[in-house]
Amino acid sequence: MSHKEKPRVPRRKRTVPGLPDGFVSRPRLLTALDRAAPEAATMVCAPAGSGKTLVLAEWLRSGGLGSAAWLSLDAADNDQYRFRSGLLDALSPAAPGLHDFDAVSPSFLADLVDALDTLPEPLRLVLDDAHELVATEPLRDVEQLLRLRPRGLRLVLSTRWDPPLPLARLRLSGRLADLRSDHLRFRPDEAAALLASEGVTIGPEQVDRLVTRTEGWASGLRLAAETLKSGAEFTGTDPTVSAYLVDEVLAPLSEEERQFLREISVCESVSASLATALSGRADAGELLAHLEHRTAMLFRTGAGRRIYRLHTLLRAHLLTDLMLRTPRRVPALHRRAAEWLRARHQAGDAVSHALEAGDAALVADLLRRHALDLLLAGEHDVLRRARAALSDDVVGDDPWLALTGALEHLDAARPGAARAQVTLAERAWPREPSPELHALRGLVDSRFAHAAGSLEGDIDAVAEQGSALNAMTLLETGQALLASARAVEAHRPVESALAFARAHGHGHLEQQCLTVLAGVAAAAGDFRAMTALAHDADTLAETHGWRNTVTGAKTSLILACGALLRADASACLAQVGRAAGVLATTDGLGHGGLSLLTATLEGAARFDGGQRSAGLRRMTDARVAEGPAPLPDGIVALAAVCEHDAATRLGRGETARDVLAWARERIPSAAEILLVRASTQVVLGRDGHARNLLRPLLDGAVDPVLAWTPVTAWLLEAEIALRCGEDVRARRAVAKALGPAERQGVLRPLVTAAPEVLDLALLDVPGGHRFTTDLRRARAVRGRQPDAVALTERERTVLRLLPTVRSLDEIAGDLMVSPNTVKTHVRALYRKLGVGSRREAVRSAVRRGLVDS
The missing domain is CATH 1.25.40 (Serine Threonine Protein Phosphatase 5, Tetratricopeptide repeat)
Known part of the structure; x- marks a missing residue:
């Protein structure tokens, strides 16, 4: 034994925390902890307020996997002797012999591992708040425990960020299981239970919105519950949320680091290069990686995990803080982001930042260069906001801006607004238009003609090969050829447009091409291919929110047609209902017979379903x-x-x-x-x-x-x-x-x-x-459909009156014919319906749909 006095470790540091009233159990997390291999350690890594401590406390209290030990760490545990003393105190109830161990002995760890190897049952040890360990000596002790893996010990580290330990090597060897932020996020059903435990009961849609806004963060949900109980709306920038983020997430950071986070908060996501452009720091990449570990609320995402994004609530707080501290700096940061994104052909995001910067000239320039790309990519909301920011004077001076605006309105079935844009273009039309401008005008004119019912399949002007305008022209040509019953010819230009769409990530163009190709397959009699292509188009539309477009309605009608041919009336009616809802909101555009097609499919499906x-x-x-x-x-x-x-x-x-x-x-x-x-x-x-x-x-x-x-x-x-x-x-x-x-x-x-x-x-x-x-x-x-019968107009009139209580003589009086004439019609009806009485005739007529029930 050493003569050094052993420090006293408070009981609360080595006691498994109790579960509060209203605690919401999440069995899936307990199962995940149980499933980790016995010889592997586990790291639970998530931001402050994610519920790590309570989940682990419930797991230890649930029993079933041996005895349990707990040690809550703090800054004082960076003293190795204090850390070891706390470790011994925590483990001693399960291994009483550890009381006699010398915490300063050179053989301390070897003796501890030997003792743990001989335990009669497994021992689970949780080191809570392991991120507090920054000193070399206690970290080395933890590393040794991870490396030597005592047979009787199941070590669990609970931390806000990855501690400086050789974790990658442990993961590769299968000796470290991870439970991270994604696992600890509350799912909608769990969030509803948590809110109910706080006395807040809201509908499923509100729960979903709250989970999205908080990203399932436990503390965020609890703070939201407090706000909702007060009768206020939870915005994510509530003072209670901001105070929590400042105290628990931002307080450990330097002012320089906090300012860096404020500056990058103007963007939903950033790369190292964009962060450099925003902050002016050459070391932005290194700082991002550092802050990812320090906050656990800055996440890597995207291909190659080279993109970072801030937690939604943290970003909202930082952006609000930035606007309060340096309001004039915010537009400048957005302008920097717009220029950086424009240089990398990310037009939609560039326009959004130009709008946030309030820079109308930059917005107009971006639209001149990228409006067609944005239209083909399905960036409708960005385009609407951009157009709203530009005055008619700006658009009226530029025929290209006006015509691209016309295409945008036609795509949304707003022909009146499209014609107004064409008028602006005509007023500013140059004496010698460029080939591209001439081709754009040809495309707009073709769209108007086809919407009005023209079935011509050729467009005179030809755009530059490989351009967005060329791709739109190819699609328009294919649509016209298909409408004019030249489906074989339509296939080639639409396939070319589809290849362009996929090569450039233009999802909305891809959806349109797939829908037209589905029509081509239908004309060829390949209805399985038709349905498969339409399903792919509908999946794109559902993913990106494009179902409420004319193309989305066409896709639904193709799927409805497929369902009708498969004799699935209910599925047909469901798709028709979706299409009809879209077409009812359009601005009087003909759509080449879509209204008649919708009614035909609906009527045929209702007929097939018994509503004859x-x-x-x-x-x-x-x-x-x-x-x-x-x-x-x-x-x-x-x-x-x-x-x-x-x-x-x-x-x-x-x-x-x-x-x-x-x-x-x-x-x-x-x-x-x-x-x-x-x-x-x-x-x-x-x-x-x-x-x-x-x-x-x-x-x-x-x-x-x-x-x-x-x-x-x-x-x-x-x-x-x-x-x-x-x-x-x-x-x-x-x-x-x-x-x-x-x-x-x-x-x-x-x-x-x-x-x-x-x-x-x-x-x-x-x-x-x-x-x-x-x-x-x-x-x-x-069911068995009855045979068709041919009735005269007078026979149908008599048949409709048979279910009434009128006698044949009274029916004759109503029709102003003789009773014998009515009786002749009745006998003919009996013969055609194969019945022998008035009651049987009525039943047969109802079954056949000849009269309403």
Whole structure:
């Protein structure tokens, strides 16, 4: 034993802390601590106020892994003798023999390791606030414990930042497990529990916003709870938050370090180079790395982990502090950031900082150079704010600024605002415009023409290869070619635009290209590729918040079309609802038939889902409301086929005739005209006439607009053959339909076919095949659809009155016809519906959708 007096270690330093009232347990963290290998040490590293101490206290108190020991460290423990004395006092309850150890003996650590190796059960030791150790001697003791790894000891370091120990070597060898800030951040469900324990109950959306604002930081959430309990709104710059950050995070730093953090706080994230530009310090990179360890609220992020960002609440405090201390310096810092970002082609961030600097000239210059890139990257909010900061005088003096503004407004479906920008451009139009300006004007004019319904596919002006303007021109050309039924030609320019988008990180352009390519795939009959491309476009839109754009609506409509063809009415209606919500907010732009397409898909899906009269009414109203502007053939064909089929099944002969007349005017030579005529003849029982109409379609002499039209035609041929007793011919027709239906992934024509035709199809497709499974499932959801019936207008009128309590004589009086005439109509209805009474007729009519329930 040494004669040196052993220092007294307060009990609180070596006692596992108690858990406060309202403590929120987080089992996932206890599990993470338990899962660390027994021979490995654990480091829990997170900023002050992250809940490290309480998590570890709960873990030690939970038991199950042997005995526990605790030592809270402070600056006084940098004296090696005091540190060792505290260590012995903390460990002695679990290993009583340690009381006799000499803390100044040269063999202290060796003796301690030997003693710990012989413990009968594992011992967990937590060194709390390990960041307090900065002296060489106690750090060397900890390093030795980590290196020698006593078998009976599970060492846990709790620290605000990485201590100066050989941790990288330990991690590589698997002897150190980490629990860091990301692990300790409160998740929304945990945050809700913490707030409830503080007496604050708020909705899930508010909890999510609070977790985002505080980044799940425990102390931030508790301070937010205090603010909310007082009835105030938590902003993140509350005095209580600022005081905590000053005391617990910033106090250990020098004024020079704090000023550096204030200066870089004008940016959401910084690299070493940007930090140098902002602060003027050549050693900014080294200082960032140093402060990352000292605060644990400065994080590395991004590729290669070379970018740093401040914790949201710390940045808010620093920025507020900067504006209070040196308000004139803030615009200058933003201007420096804008210039630095412009030099590195980060246009969106550069514009944002130029706006913060209040430098209109810099904003205008950035827009002249980068407006198209920002538009293609989907930086809509930045563009809106930038335009709002520029006066009409500034824009009106520069045709390029005005025309790029027109494109921005057209992209957001604001044609009135776009025309105003074109007017400004015309007033300042130069006598000899540059090729780029001429190409930009051509692109704007083309956008206006296509929005108004023009289906021309060529743009006269050609932009410089490899430019943003060229990429936009290629996309616009592809869209026009697709709308004018030249899908094969459309593929190449859109693929070129897509390659440019991906090479330059222009996500919004990528979304637009994928949506157009989905349309190209649909025209080619590859509906699986169509759905996959549209899904990729929708994922981009959801990620970046672009669903509420015209392109987002188009993507939704393509997905709705895919769902309809898969006979999934509910999924179709969900996508249509999203698209309709977007299109309802646009400023009167035609969108090339998107309104009719939306109504057709909605009506067909409602019809398929059982709302038969309402579904037909939706399609009819939209077609009647459609003006004389040209429409893409595909939309006309889809609208005609879906509405005609519904009208025929509901016995609405006049509506069916109107649809046919409307379609004949627009797509007179399309195979779909023959198809709808043939389906009418089948309902009327004129099988021979129907076959004559189908023959050119089945022989391939007439080209269909819709890729699945031949499938429907062969199924109609099978129905005719079965009615004529030609079973072999029927099976052959079904086989002709199944091949392309399976390749295309199209179920709806089969599901809506005559029941006997579907039964034949299910016999011929391979058992256990995915297409068979999908077909059976869709048919089961849909149920058996009754055969279509052809009713005259007078028969429909009588049928609508049958559910009333009026007698036939009273019905005759209402209709001003003789009772015998009404009875004749009733007998015809009974025959067509296959019933024998008025009640049965009403039931059959409701089931068929001929009358509303």
